[in-house]
Amino acid sequence: MAVAAIPTPIVRRTLRMTLASVFGPLGQVFLFVVGSAVVLSVVTVLIAVLLRGTRTDVDLVQATLVILPQVLIDGLVRGFLFATIALGYTMVYGVLEFINFAHGEIFMVGAFAGAAFGSVLASSGVLSALPVPLYVVVAVLVGMAVSGLLAVSIERVAYRPLRGAPRLVPLISAIGVSLLLQDAVRLIANLSGLGFNARFQTPNFGPPIRLAEIPVSPDRAIPLILDVRALTFIIAAILMLIGLNYLVNATKLGTAIRAVAQDRPTASLMGINVNQIIALTFLIGGALGGAAGVLFGIRVGTVNPYVGFLPGLKAFTAAVLGGIGNIPGAMVGGIVLGFLEAFVASYLSLMTAGAFSGASYADIVAFGILILILIFKPSGLLGEAVSQKV
Amino acid sequence: MALLELKNVHTYYGNIHALKGVSFSVEKGEIVTLIGANGAGKSTTLRTISGLLTPRQGEIWFEGQRIDRLPPHEIVARGVLQSPEGRRIFPRLTVRENLEMGAYQRKDKEGIAQDMERVFALFPRLKERLNQKGGTLSGGEQQMLAIGRALMGRPRVLLLDEPSMGLAPVLVEQIFDIIREINQQGTTILLVEQNARLALSIAHRGYVLETGRIVLSGTGQELANNPQVKAAYLGEH
Ligand SMILES: Nc1ncnc2c1ncn2[C@@H]1O[C@H](COP(=O)(O)OP(=O)(O)O)[C@@H](O)[C@H]1O
Ligand SMILES: [Mg+2]
Numbered sequence: 001m002a003v004a005a006i007p008t009p010i011v012r013r014t015l016r017m018t019l020a021s022v023f024g025p026l027g028q029v030f031l032f033v034v035g036s037a038v039v040l041s042v043v044t045v046l047i048a049v050l051l052r053g054t055r056t057d058v059d060l061v062q063a064t065l066v067i068l069p070q071v072l073i074d075g076l077v078r079g080f081l082f083a084t085i086a087l088g089y090t091m092v093y094g095v096l097e098f099i100n101f102a103h104g105e106i107f108m109v110g111a112f113a114g115a116a117f118g119s120v121l122a123s124s125g126v127l128s129a130l131p132v133p134l135y136v137v138v139a140v141l142v143g144m145a146v147s148g149l150l151a152v153s154i155e156r157v158a159y160r161p162l163r164g165a166p167r168l169v170p171l172i173s174a175i176g177v178s179l180l181l182q183d184a185v186r187l188i189a190n191l192s193g194l195g196f197n198a199r200f201q202t203p204n205f206g207p208p209i210r211l212a213e214i215p216v217s218p219d220r221a222i223p224l225i226l227d228v229r230a231l232t233f234i235i236a237a238i239l240m241l242i243g244l245n246y247l248v249n250a251t252k253l254g255t256a257i258r259a260v261a262q263d264r265p266t267a268s269l270m271g272i273n274v275n276q277i278i279a280l281t282f283l284i285g286g287a288l289g290g291a292a293g294v295l296f297g298i299r300v301g302t303v304n305p306y307v308g309f310l311p312g313l314k315a316f317t318a319a320v321l322g323g324i325g326n327i328p329g330a331m332v333g334g335i336v337l338g339f340l341e342a343f344v345a346s347y348l349s350l351m352t353a354g355a356f357s358g359a360s361y362a363d364i365v366a367f368g369i370l371i372l373i374l375i376f377k378p379s380g381l382l383g384e385a386v387s388q389k390v
Numbered sequence: 391m392a393l394l395e396l397k398n399v400h401t402y403y404g405n406i407h408a409l410k411g412v413s414f415s416v417e418k419g420e421i422v423t424l425i426g427a428n429g430a431g432k433s434t435t436l437r438t439i440s441g442l443l444t445p446r447q448g449e450i451w452f453e454g455q456r457i458d459r460l461p462p463h464e465i466v467a468r469g470v471l472q473s474p475e476g477r478r479i480f481p482r483l484t485v486r487e488n489l490e491m492g493a494y495q496r497k498d499k500e501g502i503a504q505d506m507e508r509v510f511a512l513f514p515r516l517k518e519r520l521n522q523k524g525g526t527l528s529g530g531e532q533q534m535l536a537i538g539r540a541l542m543g544r545p546r547v548l549l550l551d552e553p554s555m556g557l558a559p560v561l562v563e564q565i566f567d568i569i570r571e572i573n574q575q576g577t578t579i580l581l582v583e584q585n586a587r588l589a590l591s592i593a594h595r596g597y598v599l600e601t602g603r604i605v606l607s608g609t610g611q612e613l614a615n616n617p618q619v620k621a622a623y624l625g626e627h
């Protein structure tokens with residue numbers, strides 16, 4: 001039989017293929033994001049038009065349009081927060097069919113690692129002198145390392161020994177880990193002087209960027225501003241999503257992660273060390289969660305041992321919304337949920353003349369969505385069967 | 391010394407005693423077939439060799455070393471590769487990615503590329519389907535991919551579990567020709583089949599498995615002419 005001495009190009013991955021496998025799924029996500037932003041905007045404006053007659057105090061349509069860009073930016077930031085956390089749930093679910101309910105706390109520990117990092121730098125006097133981009137990169141890496149290693153250790157100690165047990169058992173273990181982490185961090189934070197409400201110290205991010213002036217009347221214009229911290233969040237999240245897509249879709253290890261998710265015994269017949277790949281999945285998911293924790297801390301300024309709970313639950317909702325186990329699904333689900341929340345938080349009060357304060361109803365929307373999906377479309381937005389993962 | 395040898399292997403699924411003292415050997419360069427009815431324990435035997443199941447008793451030796459306590463990936467590292475029953479293609483990986491997974495532990499890029507060409511020479515269909523998802527292939531193409539994928543690991547022994555399952559007769563003939571060709575290129579093969587006639591026709595030696603025990607052994611020809619085998623597995627009287 002003829003064995004080609006020089007391998008023909010067809011068996012080699014070309015740069016184009018790599019780019020396609022990275023940006024193909026991201027393009028899909030991007031379309032979903034733009035689509036949902038447009039749909040939500042149009043629906044909101046339509047509602048404003050319909051309700052216009054009911055109000056004499058403000059021009060509802062104008063008020064709606066004026067804050068729309070800000071709402072979209074807010075939604076995007078919330079969305080990226082949910083998306084980066086949701087990836088941790090979905091990747092672990094992909095390989096183990098197990099919901100790691102301690103993932104919200106892994107996010108929280110990342111946020112505390114960032115706070116501790118900032119506090120150490122501040123007490124040694126270098127924090128304020130640090131250039132912002134350098135600070136962000138290092139702080140995010142610190143959060144990723146701490147949370148990634150924590151996630152790997154949790155898997156090794158609390159989940160792997162229970163792998164053959166009934167499904168409820170590791171779930172209970174996860175809830176136990178979750179409570180343990182909350183209390184352990186509370187204890188450490190109090191002992192170390194960070195405090196229960198730990199200040200998240202950063203260098204000065206500077207004033208917000210004025211993107212544009214939106215004229216509302218001949219003599220008045222409302223500035224469209226972009227908070228530098230929000231911008232940081234968006235840029236960092238996009239870079240991480242690109243990195244994750246490269247890792248998962250264009251490298252051998254990433255292919256092995258997908259192989260393990262699709263058929264674990266057969267993956268081991270290929271010579272894949274399945275336990276190693278599962279640990280790697282926890283490392284990646286944990287690192288993304290830790291990065292999200294640091295970015296969250298940078299944005300909100302203080303963190304406490306319970307900050308992981310709500311974002312964790314919402315990110316889980318996002319993962320289910322996109323189709324649990326599905327990586328682009330988690331990104332889409334996170335961003336769609338972020339937009340929905342931002343729209344409810346900003347517009348509900350405006351549309352109802354203050355009868356409902358939107359911010360407190362945003363959570364109802366998030367969890368209402370979770371319940372509706374679980375009832376009507378358990379396979380999620382991206383529409384694959386539950387068994388079709390990653 | 392045999393390349394692969396099972397000595398008195400007992401394997402259980404919980405309380406179910408699936409292999410009750412299986413012993414046999416495969417010599418370098420051979421095609422050895424394990425035939426038997428549905429439920430006899432053929433797949434269990436291959437899963438035990440590959441380390442998916444750990445025998446409760448007995449020993450498995452490969453190239454002079456015991457492998458029966460090793461995890462599956464270390465058994466693959468020694469050159470034991472399996473194309474499992476039902477093909478088990480990764481449905482949402484492309485054909486290329488499926489083949490790459492077969493070569494997961496290898497680092498020699500040039501060698502991997504050459505082996506991929508070798509697989510395409512055996513199964514030209516796969517080259518046409520290279521960027522298609524495994525789940526979209528026909529049954530025959532999936533079988534080709536499953537065998538090709540195992541070949542990508544440069545097996546020192548190739549375990550094939552029912553490659554004829556669910557395929558049209560012409561395709562089965564074709565697959566068996568290729569199995570023989572792979573063997574002639576130097577790969578030792580342990581072939582598990584319900585299609586005893588075909589398996590015995592290409593095998594150097596064979597064993598008959600009945601409810602977890604080896605009940606007969608011999609050359610392919612001897613077994614094909616054995617009255618018991620004829621009656622039970624070849625549908626003759
Ligand atoms: N996963 C399993 N759990 C319990 N029993 C099994 C399992 N797989 C196979 N068996 C039992 O082990 C015996 C051998 O099965 P198997 O090796 O699949 O047979 P064959 O491949 O020869 O058809 C059968 O009795 C079968 O019912
Ligand atoms: Mg079988």
